[in-house]
Amino acid sequence: xxxxxxxxxxxxxxxxxxxxxxxxxxxxxxxxxxxxxxxxxxxxxxxxxxxxxxxxxxxxxxxxxxxxxxxxxxxxxxxxxxxxxxxxxxxxxxxxxxxxxxxxxxxxxxxxxxxxxxxxxxxxxxxxxxxxxxxxxxxxxxxxxxxxxxxxxxxxxxxxxxxxxxxxxxxxxxxxxxxxxxxxxxxxxxxxxxxxxxxxxxxxxxxxxxxxxxxxxxxxxxxxxxxxxxxxxxxxxxxxxxxxxxxxxxxxxxxxxxxxxxxxxxxxxxxxxxxxxxxxxxxxxxxxxxxxxxxxxxxxxxxxxxxxxxxxxxxxxxxxxxxxxxxxxxxxxxxxxxxxxxxxxxxxxxxxxxxxxxxxxxxxxxxxxxxxxxxxxxxxxxxxxxxxxxxxxxxxxxxxxxxxxxxxxxxxxxxxxxxxxxxxxxxxxxxxxxxxx
Amino acid sequence: xxxxxxxxxxxxxxxxxxxxxxxxxxxxxxxxxxxxxxxxxxxxxxxxxxxxxxxxxxxxxxxxxxxxxxxxxxxxxxxxxxxxxxxxxxxxxxxxxxxxxxxxxxxxxxxxxxxxxxxxxxxxxxxxxxxxxxxxxxxxxxxxxxxxxxxxxxxxxxxxxxxxxxxxxxxxxxxxxxxxxxxxxxxxxxxxxxxxxxxxxxxxxxxxxxxxxxxxxxxxxxxxxxxxxxxxxxxxxxxxxxxxxxxxxxxxxxxxxxxxxxxxxxxxxxxxxxxxxxxxxxxxxxxxxxxxxxxxxxxxxxxxxx
Numbered sequence: 001x002x003x004x005x006x007x008x009x010x011x012x013x014x015x016x017x018x019x020x021x022x023x024x025x026x027x028x029x030x031x032x033x034x035x036x037x038x039x040x041x042x043x044x045x046x047x048x049x050x051x052x053x054x055x056x057x058x059x060x061x062x063x064x065x066x067x068x069x070x071x072x073x074x075x076x077x078x079x080x081x082x083x084x085x086x087x088x089x090x091x092x093x094x095x096x097x098x099x100x101x102x103x104x105x106x107x108x109x110x111x112x113x114x115x116x117x118x119x120x121x122x123x124x125x126x127x128x129x130x131x132x133x134x135x136x137x138x139x140x141x142x143x144x145x146x147x148x149x150x151x152x153x154x155x156x157x158x159x160x161x162x163x164x165x166x167x168x169x170x171x172x173x174x175x176x177x178x179x180x181x182x183x184x185x186x187x188x189x190x191x192x193x194x195x196x197x198x199x200x201x202x203x204x205x206x207x208x209x210x211x212x213x214x215x216x217x218x219x220x221x222x223x224x225x226x227x228x229x230x231x232x233x234x235x236x237x238x239x240x241x242x243x244x245x246x247x248x249x250x251x252x253x254x255x256x257x258x259x260x261x262x263x264x265x266x267x268x269x270x271x272x273x274x275x276x277x278x279x280x281x282x283x284x285x286x287x288x289x290x291x292x293x294x295x296x297x298x299x300x301x302x303x304x305x306x307x308x309x310x311x312x313x314x315x316x317x318x319x320x321x322x323x324x325x326x327x328x329x330x331x332x333x334x335x336x337x338x339x340x341x342x343x344x345x346x347x348x349x350x351x352x353x354x355x356x357x358x359x360x361x362x363x364x365x366x367x368x369x370x371x372x373x374x375x376x377x378x379x380x381x382x383x384x385x386x387x388x389x390x391x392x393x394x395x396x397x398x399x400x401x402x403x404x405x406x407x408x409x410x411x412x413x414x415x416x417x418x419x420x421x422x423x424x425x426x427x428x429x430x431x432x433x434x435x436x437x
Numbered sequence: 438x439x440x441x442x443x444x445x446x447x448x449x450x451x452x453x454x455x456x457x458x459x460x461x462x463x464x465x466x467x468x469x470x471x472x473x474x475x476x477x478x479x480x481x482x483x484x485x486x487x488x489x490x491x492x493x494x495x496x497x498x499x500x501x502x503x504x505x506x507x508x509x510x511x512x513x514x515x516x517x518x519x520x521x522x523x524x525x526x527x528x529x530x531x532x533x534x535x536x537x538x539x540x541x542x543x544x545x546x547x548x549x550x551x552x553x554x555x556x557x558x559x560x561x562x563x564x565x566x567x568x569x570x571x572x573x574x575x576x577x578x579x580x581x582x583x584x585x586x587x588x589x590x591x592x593x594x595x596x597x598x599x600x601x602x603x604x605x606x607x608x609x610x611x612x613x614x615x616x617x618x619x620x621x622x623x624x625x626x627x628x629x630x631x632x633x634x635x636x637x638x639x640x641x642x643x644x645x646x647x648x649x650x651x652x653x654x655x656x657x658x659x660x661x662x663x664x665x666x667x668x669x670x671x672x673x674x675x676x677x678x679x680x681x682x683x684x685x686x687x688x689x690x691x692x693x694x695x696x697x698x699x700x701x702x703x704x705x706x707x708x709x710x711x712x713x714x715x716x717x718x719x720x721x722x723x724x725x726x727x728x729x730x731x732x733x734x735x736x737x738x739x740x741x742x743x
Contacts, residue, residue, distance in 0.1 A: 065528065068491075074519035
């Protein structure tokens with residue numbers, strides 16, 4: 001009997017991309033079964049999922065530190081890359097077919113082409129250039145979503161006349177980069193942002209005692225350093241905003257473009273990124289254990305982490321987009337609550353994950369499902385339950401996340417009990433509301 | 438596939454420079470390894486050993502200089518070079534979802550030769566469970582698995598970067614004595630081992646030739662036998678403190694009336710000078726490779742402190 005087994009290299013690629021593919025499929029599926037109201041969210045999940053999938057085709061080698069293993073095998077790099085492209089494009093096409101049949105409207109089909117091209121060429125290129133599995137989804141994730149509004153604004157022909165050559169360039173560049181890819185030690189998570197000029201050499205060379213800073217300040221600095229990707233995204237948003245303002249007098253229709261609304265969505269995604277980075281990034285860097293062994297109580301370290309994360313969220317996910325919107329969008333209570341909820345939930349998920357990309361993927365899928373649930377509950381109970389239950393669930397999540405963060409292993413039974421407690425919190429809120437009403 | 442000259446050195450490095458940003462990891466290294474040798478590549482932490490090895494494997498691109506493996510440029514003839522070698526990195530990583538069995542099959546799929554008998558033998562020797570996921574293996578077990586994946590294809594060149602780190606003493610000894618030695622004995626004229634290690638003493642009997650690297654440059658390259666002849670330790674005991682003894686700049690360790698002198702090629706001259714002071718006893722012994730390493734890299738004044 002002849003064997004029909006796939007070559008191990010192909011099987012490995014499929015297995016590596018399976019989590020991103022399955023998470024995207026689930027997220028789109030949840031949006032599809034929730035009805036037309038959620039189809040927009042499903043489209044967002046599809047786009048981000050596709051770009052993440054493409055990014056993971058190379059990114060998983062960085063996450064698992066297996067780039068040296070892969071590149072030291074006696075096989076042509078061309079074959080390695082072609083295998084990766086073949087597997088990625090097949091999975092991207094299945095996602096595209098599923099999304100087109102379920103959540104995408106006929107006029108949103110250009111999202112499909114944009115997502116596939118971004119996933120195949122741009123996301124892997126960014127991943128290799130930044131040596132960071134997160135760079136692809138974070139920097140290229142939103143790109144296809146700009147296609148429909150920009151097409152409305154400038155015409156689809158203009159948009160694609162710019163986009164297609166850009167994708168062609170990124171295809172050539174990603175080929176060239178992979179052919180010359182170097183297995184540099186470490187995960188390559190360091191996204192180097194411009195740094196302030198260093199202090200004088202005399203201070204750097206001084207003994208540790210002379211350089212001593214307050215540990216709380218050093219912990220805050222460490223937390224901010226973990227969030228370099230967040231700052232990069234915030235900077236990118238600022239550039240987009242400034243470009244839009246500069247072009248407004250020149251491009252007819254641009255002033256009517258709902259950039260402020262997009263800014264709100266950007267803030268929500270940034271909140272998820274901030275939460276996802278907070279705990280998983282440390283675990284992925286391998287610094288968590290010795291960090292927790294420092295002579296400072298784990299809960300104090302955690303409090304500093306949570307404080308920094310929430311402050312950063314308040315500034316970059318809430319205040320920053322509102323400030324840029326300059327009065328176009330008013331301060332909305334539920335918006336602030338949702339931002340805190342998103343950060344807290346992604347921080348909880350991050351405390352259970354060994355890599356930031358995984359935390360981001362799981363957070364995206366889970367939060368979409370929770371969003372649907374929230375809308376359903378709000379509909380059933382007149383929108384009051386979230387306001388009663390959410391703060392309680394947020395506190396529970398932060399408490400449980402501390403437990404997960406400082407634990408070396410994540411037993412399923414513990415996670416199950418945590419989820420039960422959270423469900424109980426939500427149910428309690430519902431009972432309180434019902435008894436009052 | 439490119440024709441490869443049988444007389445070509447297995448590894449030939451000339452003026453290799455590799456920079457990470459503004460840091461010179463390797464700075465003008467020269468090295469030549471002949472077939473059938475067990476070649477030691479010694480250096481302190483950050484000396485540039487791993488960077489050099491990665492340049493050999495086209496995992497890093499040299500900033501300047503020339504690297505040839507089997508007479509070929511590893512960047513231009515990547516597959517031809519990698520087909521004939523195997524590499525065990527200092528930090529071993531496997532795909533976490535694969536079992537030991539799947540990892541072995543995965544690596545075997547890239548190779549034309551895979552010795553299943555050796556695989557079975559080594560699996561038994563290392564007591565690895567084929568059904569276990571690689572994510573559940575300890576650091577030492579991951580290294581053992583990496584060694585199996587490196588030896589089973591029976592490569593002509595085995596490149597080992599700190600291969601015994603993380604192994605327990607029994608497995609470490611077994612690995613060096615049995616695995617490496619047996620690998621070379623399989624075809625002594627062709628099989629070459631290039632090993633970078635801190636545990637020099639453990640490879641003492643295996644190393645034929647070595648290079649000591651410091652600050653990215655080769656500071657000493659010697660045949661192991663020549664090294665043992667040149668580098669000697671002379672013990673001399675005197676009845677009285679030999680005040681004013683001139684040993685021509687040799688490294689001297691004083692313990693009361695006992696002197697320990699480390700010599701580099703001038704043993705006869707030093708012995709003559711010691712004998713002129715009528716010692717009670719005088720003995721000589723060859724330095725181990727580790728002692729040669731230390732005496733080459735450690736400043737003389739530190740050694741001489743009694």
